[in-house]
Amino acid sequence: MPRTVPLFLVVLVIVAASGLPAIAQTSNATLNASVNGLARLSLSSAAISFPDADPDAVPSIQAAPGAINVTVKARTLPGGTVTLTVVANGPLRSGIDTIPASNITWGATGALGSATGHLSAAVPQVVGSWSASGIRTGTQTFFFRNLWSYATGTYTLTMTYTLSAA
């Protein structure tokens, strides 16, 4: 005698079967993006010059070219400090004659701020200082104190810029 399957049991089985999960597989993929510290400095000119001029007519000689474009790119820790400094390798020198490097002054614009400063052969001077990573651009315009007391000659020095990101 065949056994009768109650209808509610059939329905229960069907409902239960429809609730079974499909076969599932999970997998993790790890993405590593390395962002290392980096500092890059670009100057629009590798040389500037101050032409001769009458000290009475031009007491402060502007350098040629008129301005140096400075581009600073830095990656650093959040809140890290990015600093651009400049230092002279010595006084302006023409043979044995010298003119103090401090007689060269500058004015800045853009991301370098509106600060002015003077060159030093002893202590690196801060041209700009920022927090965190980023790209900053600005210009620096140089001036030379034109005094009667200078001995004649062609004077030279080298300015070294250092960008540090820490």
Place this chain on the structure above:
Amino acid sequence: MKKAVWSGIVAGGFLLLGASSVFAQQTAGASVAVTATVNAKAKLTLGLAAVTFADADPDVTPLYTSAPISIDVKARTTAGSNVTLTVLATQDLTSGSDVIAINTLTWAASGTGFTGSGSNNKTTAQTLGQWTGSGSPSGSHTLSLPNLWSYATGTYTATLNYTLTAP
């Protein structure tokens, strides 16, 4: 559970160590050559362009003396070179055919490097001042002329040329 916590701490430590090395201070540099040209120059400025001695009684005013004439010297030269200021008269003091010898017109100068006193000359430039190297000295001088009864009447003139030399 404990093991998992410690594993996390260790992993975090490695991560921090890794981060500090990756973000060690980075530097970049660049250089700019600077040139300044300083050429020789000389500039002379006198406080007066003309000196006039008004007529006076020789007994009352035996010596004409001018007001001080300022002299500003500005010179750029090679280190150790001499900067020289000279004065040369174009002629004697002349009024028509009458003359007063220019060497009777004397000067007295004050200021560093200036010759304290001297007489004018129409043939040989007289040194009024001398300095070494670049600079901008200044001083003054007065001109004097004896007021003699022997002079013929007239208006006497001469020109004094000042020359500043900076080699």
